[in-house]
Amino acid sequence: MKFIMSKITFEEAKQLIDIRDKENTTSQSIKLFIRAFFCGFMALLPLKNSIVITSILIIIIVISFLYYYISKANNKLLEEFSYQLAKYVMLQTTTVSILLGIRVDGETPFGEYYVLVALCYLFLVAVLGYFRCRAMILNYLKNNGINLKGISVSKIWNKVFLKLSIILLVIIGLGTQLYRLNKWWFIGNNSSSNGISIQNEWLGMFLVLVVGILLIILLVVFSLLPTLLFNAKTITEGILLKEYATEFQQENTRSNQ
Template identity: 25%
Template sequence: MVNRHIKMNSVSKLVDSISLKKSLENNSLHHIYETLNGTNKELFPRTLKIFVFASISWLICLFSAYNWYLFPILASVIIIVICIGYFRSSLYFKNAAYTFSVYLFTQTALIFYITSIEISDNVIINSTAACLYILFGYCLSFYIIKIKLIENVQTEYLADNEKLGKKKGTIKAVKMLSVVLMGFIVLIIAGMQFYRVNKWWIGESSSDALSGLNGTWVGMILSVLLIFIGIVILIIITLLPTLLLNASALVDGFIYKKYSEEFRKEYEFTEKEWYGE
């Protein structure tokens, strides 16, 4: 019954269940002040970094034109919407908007860069596969983000709520996925270094071995296995940007938005200090 109840809970419903008292306990004046004004440890202003991230993301997305000219247009629209969302956000939500925008820029750049890969000589097949991958990539990554947000809400704000269970299996799986993603990055770096040192003999030996398996059952099984491994690697690569998201900052932003006036009055901020210009 508890698990069924949790499955029906979205992030917004969980945030709505957090009391003002608990929200104030978890967000001190010092924490709020740093959220509004920053920590003074950043070398460049966030506005500049948003423009830089947006520009780099847009340039990378241009590669997707190899498969279909509409892909860069779609990516441009997404990037523009992200920028508008950031600049239109209130000052108290700027920190949350920033971390989410950086994640979205990175996720968008990666997804649309991968869509530039041609899997066949047929233009329609390439475009269709790319469209399906875009939908799959965003849906899967947003699901992982949702689970991370739910885990943060339950851990930081609802840990004492006995009526609310936890999606233990899913949350543990997402935590394990984060470890796998970090391990994958290390593995890629190590693999690149290994190949750089040993590429003189790897190329010759692998080509000779594979040529002898053509047309055999072992060759077919190996091909299927390689396709499966390739799909798994593609999924892992697609989810790498989820490591960039600061779930705590985003959840705090949702809390501030829910109790906007209550926080402002409690900590005696002016409307300009709280909402910005």
């Protein structure tokens, strides 16, 4: 991300950032504390599966909270940036906690390999989340007239992901309502004695493959739902403020004289 921002000149950065707005940022400490408490509670969901994974999630939340305080203490102009970044990271742990807290028949999924699978999943979410946020930042820059040569954004991270996110939210909403209306059917409808079976082996394998791919896509999209709340404007401005810290400090001093 720093490489991308280094391609933006200070003059272009000044067009995006109004220092006066940064000076009057309202303290977000209480809001962030409440979010940290809630996300910390959600991080307890995988506790029965692994105390290691739960500890990692809680550590991430604590680090995000501390980063906010340290960042705003060092530079008041970065208060809103550090708040938005910490908020996003905390919210990201929520969807991750929900999925990592799933148990199969009261047992830990993947057995003794659960921690390894969970760590790989966390790494994957971090990488995909980075590319999604990177695409949002580049899109924000493009909408503000800053086109970076040699850097393009795949449609997957913009239009496709947004559509998939909306579809997933609709599915979750409809699924919840259908479950409430037809709970008796889900709990157990034993009126039919014969189950559904697929006689063609190749057709069965194909259906399993398709369902598996769709399930993976839905899990990835669900994991990255917090990116919908990623504040590309504030994060971009914060990165530029850090990139040109000296220049903006001098600009701020001159404006106050």
